[in-house]
Amino acid sequence: MHFGVKEMDLVNHLNDRLLFAVPKKGRLYQQCLELLKGADIQFNRSNRLDIALCTNLPIALVFLPAADIPRFVGEGRVSLGITGQDQVAESNIDVREIIDLGFGSCKLQVEVPENGEISDPRQLVGKSIVTSFTSLTEQYFRKLEAEAEAVAGKPAVNGDEKKPLKTVIKYVGGSVEAACALGIADAVVDLVESGETMRAAGLKAIETVFETSAVLIASQHPTHPDLLEIIVSRIKGVIAAGKYVLCNYNCPRDKLNVVITITPGHRAPTVSPLEEEGWVSVSSMVEKKRIAEVMDRLQAAGAEDILVFNISNSRV
Ligand SMILES: Nc1ncnc2c1ncn2[C@@H]1O[C@H](COP(=O)(O)OP(=O)(O)OP(=O)(O)O)[C@@H](O)[C@H]1O
Numbered sequence: 001m002h003f004g005v006k007e008m009d010l011v012n013h014l015n016d017r018l019l020f021a022v023p024k025k026g027r028l029y030q031q032c033l034e035l036l037k038g039a040d041i042q043f044n045r046s047n048r049l050d051i052a053l054c055t056n057l058p059i060a061l062v063f064l065p066a067a068d069i070p071r072f073v074g075e076g077r078v079s080l081g082i083t084g085q086d087q088v089a090e091s092n093i094d095v096r097e098i099i100d101l102g103f104g105s106c107k108l109q110v111e112v113p114e115n116g117e118i119s120d121p122r123q124l125v126g127k128s129i130v131t132s133f134t135s136l137t138e139q140y141f142r143k144l145e146a147e148a149e150a151v152a153g154k155p156a157v158n159g160d161e162k163k164p165l166k167t168v169i170k171y172v173g174g175s176v177e178a179a180c181a182l183g184i185a186d187a188v189v190d191l192v193e194s195g196e197t198m199r200a201a202g203l204k205a206i207e208t209v210f211e212t213s214a215v216l217i218a219s220q221h222p223t224h225p226d227l228l229e230i231i232v233s234r235i236k237g238v239i240a241a242g243k244y245v246l247c248n249y250n251c252p253r254d255k256l257n258v259v260i261t262i263t264p265g266h267r268a269p270t271v272s273p274l275e276e277e278g279w280v281s282v283s284s285m286v287e288k289k290r291i292a293e294v295m296d297r298l299q300a301a302g303a304e305d306i307l308v309f310n311i312s313n314s315r316v
């Protein structure tokens with residue numbers, strides 16, 4: 001971390017500000033910046049400085065590794081943060097998960113050599129596993145070992161944390177996939193999105209340990225609760241705006257009963273009379289991923305002039 005002299009100056013200006021932790025690089029970085037822009041959280045970040053004061057709100061952004069953000073937020077001095085749900089679960093730290101941000105989706109999976117003998121995670125009990133997620137991996141193998149004991153008819157305490165684990169779990173900080181090829185692991189537990197990295201390393205996934213996406217987290221005791229609520233509702237608005245589109249169409253009044261069941265809207269659709277006798281115009285929010293199917297159904301039900309608009313921001 002680069003807390004230089006300038007940052008020490010900045011630290012002295014932090015007392016009256018809500019601290020908001022954002023990943024300093026990596027997979028979540030770019031989308032976090034877009035989210036902050038959407039929520040109109042403006043800041044200037046000097047080159048290589050990991051603290052930036054917001055210019056339009058009493059907030060300071062702190063740029064930290066995604067893996068460390070749950071700890072900073074859990075300690076309470078940093079009130080808000082964005083990181084992966086995997087990092088929150090791995091850290092075992094008590095923070096409030098506020099909203100699933102819908103990006104950074106991937107799966108923490110058990111990966112083994114594509115052409116090897118292992119095809120079932122139970123074959124890995126007692127073997128060597130390499131991962132950056134040692135806590136989640138240990139929990140997973142504790143459960144697996146307890147199940148194996150139960151099947152063997154021995155008394156099994158489900159996931160007993162005091163019992164030594166037979167499976168060896170080793171930590172590496174990155175390039176986890178290389179561990180099998182380098183002969184230090186029988187399997188790895190790592191994040192998979194497209195599967196390209198895994199396939200390039202000659203590995204295949206045999207089990208999912210955890211499904212994750214980016215999440216907004218808050219400290220249990222935030223320093224500026226009122227400001228926190230404002231930021232949270234701005235971010236919720238940006239996320240909702242990205243999930244929905246606005247659908248407008250015209251239809252004969254006698255078809256209204258049918259079409260509004262297709263576009264019930266967030267609360268209710270807006271229906272306005274048209275100048276043409278017997279016709280109405282309907283406006284309704286629709287989930288973006290369902291819009292093509294909704295347009296098909298509207299057309300089949302007699303709607304005309306169907307128009308779809310992006311929503312740039314919202315408070316719903
Ligand atoms: N391939 C991926 N697709 C989507 N989200 C991912 C992917 N890899 C990681 N993530 C999410 O991003 C978080 C941070 O991962 P990333 O690998 O970017 O961390 P980093 O170690 O801080 O960055 P870097 O890998 O550049 O050192 C992960 O905990 C996970 O929630």
Ligand SMILES: O=P(O)(O)OC[C@H]1O[C@H](OP(=O)(O)OP(=O)(O)O)[C@H](O)[C@@H]1O
Pocket residue numbers: 026027174175176177190191192193194195196197198
């Ligand atoms: O399934 P894919 O789409 O190929 O993505 C998966 C890869 O992405 C992440 O690493 P990243 O590239 O962020 O670098 P890292 O290994 O340094 O963490 C993850 O650790 C995998 O290696």
